[in-house]
Amino acid sequence: MECRLCLGSTPAESSVSIFGDPHPERLQQRIRTCCQIQVKRGDGLPDRVCLSCKTNLELLISFRKACFRNNESSRLRSGDCLKIETEEVLLEDVIWNDESSQSTIHRKNSEICLKQFPIESELILHKRSLPGEKLFQCDICLKSFIQKNRLVRHLITHTGGKPYKCEICLNSFTRKSSLKKHKKLHSGIKTHKCDICFKSFALKNGLVIHLRTHTGEKPYKCEICVKSFSHKSVLVSHEKLHTGIKPHKCDICFKSFALKNGFVKHLRTHTGEKPYKCEICLKSFTQKSNLMLHEKFHSGIKPHKCDICLKSFSSKSYLVIHEKYHTGIKPHKCEICLKSYFHKYKLVTHLRTHTGEKPYKCEICLKI
Incomplete structure (x- = not known):
């Protein structure tokens, strides 16, 4: 797939369709306003945008918003717009308007108040409470805040700190x-x-x-x-799965995972830890979701029914697994002997016959 903006080749999962976006007219407006490129459906040109270009568009929009806000703040402090009638328009609507003369921002009040204060510090605090008055700006993403402590709290989202x-x-x-x-x-x-x-x-x-x-x-x-x-x-x-980055690596089998949660669950296959226990039969499980599925067996309720053979199941996931038998399709194939299976877990079990892996050990005689 070719990106409309940078003409770089990118896989479909790493790009978005200009016309398939939940708000296609919005994405087209951003491209037209920021890049001065007219995008039309069926014009024979690439109709996708890579994630990198989409991110750059978002950053440019944030920058333009900051410029509009700062411009209005400067005018407000200089007394240039103490009493202006404003239209009911959103800030983004102003940004999409190509006429540079349009500089009014939507405010909660129809006009700026002329309230007076005995001391300057109270006036400064009052001005910050007005819509559009956000004087503390993040140098990283250009987001603005009314109070300094909110900016400090926001900066933690960039550093990753959790105090x-x-x-x-x-x-x-x-x-x-x-x-x-x-x-x-x-x-x-x-x-x-x-x-x-x-x-x-x-x-x-x-x-x-x-x-x-x-x-x-x-x-x-x-x-x-x-x-x-x-x-x-x-x-x-x-x-995170779409990025292809897998930062969590197992020190035992060197398998990598994109999510920490998946990595933690994987480690239990090596340690044998089963922290989730059924209160009825005391059976233990490595994952909470497996325990929740198991507990439905004790309830006796089976709301999920197969439309073909009318067999009922306690969980929808079990019904999905069952329905595969009716299709006859075995999507999980062994690359060594080409044997196929309906379910992935059966393929994983089968692969041990080739690798010689024996993960289950008897606690009495230690036989594997």
Whole structure:
């Protein structure tokens, strides 16, 4: 695939379609305004933009926004626009307008107030509270803030520092408020209850996310593969898979992982650790998701039914696995003997016959 802006060749998963974007007219406007390039559907030219160029567009937009804000701040301080009637337009609408004479910004009030103060320090604080008055700017991303302490807190997002640590689980956070919310999880108090299944949560955000399991809502969409997610953090983790970077390497088998969570789960295959235990039968699991699937067996509820043979399952994932038998397709093939399997885990087990790996050891006689 060829990028419309830099003409560089890039794979489809590392680029986005100009017309397939959730807001295609917005992306076209940014290209036209920032690059002075007219983009039309069916013009015979490349219709994709690489992620690098898309990022550069975002940075340029942020810079232009900062310029508009700073210009308005300067005019406000000089008394040039103490009383102007403003139109109901957003800042981005101003940026898209090619007429340089357009410099009004949408404000909450129809005119700037003429309030007076006895001392200069109160006047300065009041001006910062006005829409558009953000005097403390980040040198990295050009984002502006009303107060200096907010800028300091924002800078932590660039450095990766997490100064606030939980004394119970040693988890670290960038903000004190995030640590305060986190501590509620350790308190055991769950005040937010789901009206559908009556499950309770310590945090309101946890309840909001949980409700999406009932509604099926997935508001966070990946721009590369268009896959949707119910939680933003899951989308952020998913997007790392598209970069191809795998910084987490196992010191035992040298296998690499893009996500730390996947790396931690993998280590349990070497240590044999199974931290998640069923309270009914005491069976242990390496992953929490496997424990949750197992617990559904005890409930006896099987809401997922196969449309072909009408067999029921407690989990949708088990139904998906079962439906593969009806298709007859075996997508997982051994590259050594070309034997095929319906499921990946069976291929992994089969490969041990070629590698000689014996991961299961008897605790009594130590036989492998």
